[in-house]
Amino acid sequence: MNYKYIEIAKAIKEKINDGTYLPGDLLPDQTQIAKEFNTTRSTVHKALKDLVIEGMIYSKRGAGTFVRKDYSLLKDHHQSVTDFDDPFSDRLSNSLESKILQFSVRMPSEAERNHLLVEPEVSIYEVRRVRFLEGEIFSYEHFLMPTTIIKLTDEILKKSVYQSLREQNFHIEGTHRIINAKKASEKDLKNGIVQNATDPVLVIRQLNYLDDGQPFQLLETRYPFAKSDLISDITV
Amino acid sequence: MNYKYIEIAKAIKEKINDGTYLPGDLLPDQTQIAKEFNTTRSTVHKALKDLVIEGMIYSKRGAGTFVRKDYSLLKDHHQSVTDFDDPFSDRLSNSLESKILQFSVRMPSEAERNHLLVEPEVSIYEVRRVRFLEGEIFSYEHFLMPTTIIKLTDEILKKSVYQSLREQNFHIEGTHRIINAKKASEKDLKNGIVQNATDPVLVIRQLNYLDDGQPFQLLETRYPFAKSDLISDITV
């Protein structure tokens, strides 16, 4: 379970985070690093490639490998991502509570079947809940999930669906999102998402999927306009 | 300039796109593919890994490599990304026009310097423009750029800044975004982003950077609430 290239990647990460290598700095060349870790250049190359993908460093043929100038910047932002937006993070789970408005099972429409990629005879959960963070309203969620993946309970819905999935060894891979600004609906007012009929809401429709490409949840979340920062990084 | 692993990746992509391999299908094993392309398993492994990163396939040790079940779905959405939101795409440039409201040079504040990572003595461009897509208002942009990267002109601003950067051989890497829903401001009304003072706007603040990690643009864009779909994919 202990891979060399991951250890090397970790060690280099460490040195960047503690300031041994500063933004813009040239790292030792791959042969040097290989010597230092008592391994070959190919393994070092693999470790470095992972860090390139993470956006921490970049390599130039013939020149060397450098620490990205904006790394410290990204680091700050990445924290906000995990703190706030990432549904797969556990950090907030203590102070996060849910009030369940609906919890039922029904057959999906054809459009819903196409999104969730389930067979015609499979039924789906339909859930609506309001989420509170440290007592304050945080979001309104409406989602669909096939009943074939895990069995949902009131208990699970009060806490975290994602946590239950992980506990049952499902591996969550990623999410696809469509983001809008919308006018508050009457429901938003009733649910307490907004105080005022003229307040805007941030609406995110997202499809979450497992590592085998199976979508497991079709989700719409509505956030109060003032509280919501959605953060995303895009690499081309 | 012709790498084998890229050719292999392309060939497999092709077969997935034309339906030779369907979603959920098991691909031939790496040794088979290696034979087919007259190469070694390591090279095939590399090609496949790239496709895994792209979200087209997934591999399981001991089992094999499969086409992702939701690939066709993602493919559809990806079109919208490039059509609509990606500032680095050229597709729209014909029908996209700009009305320039401000185009000036000044010294940055300290906060701005920190974001753009420029030296204290470097001045920055400040630009405000309204963008039109096929005659209709599309967005309002306000951005800052260091004067040290490229020389901006009215001509460039009417068209595409990104295109000019590419023409001068700068390689754009990615972007970091913070997304909000906000109430329309008076300016939004004046600029025609909204018709109505109660309409919401989708606000995106983003930092765009080059491949060496140098941020080149700090940008705030305001979109009319009805016209804007922002699409993003996140892989964990």
Next chain:
DNA sequence: GTTGATTTGTGCGTATGTATG
């Protein structure tokens, strides 16, 4: 439940290609 075959993942060594300065 164990074993064995299959398949992907990792690691090493070496050689060659290609971009930079």
Next chain:
DNA sequence: GCATACATACGCACAAATCAA
């Protein structure tokens, strides 16, 4: 042109996960 440094490619060995007999 030359030295340097990263990138690709090949071949082999072994480890780890999966699945079926």
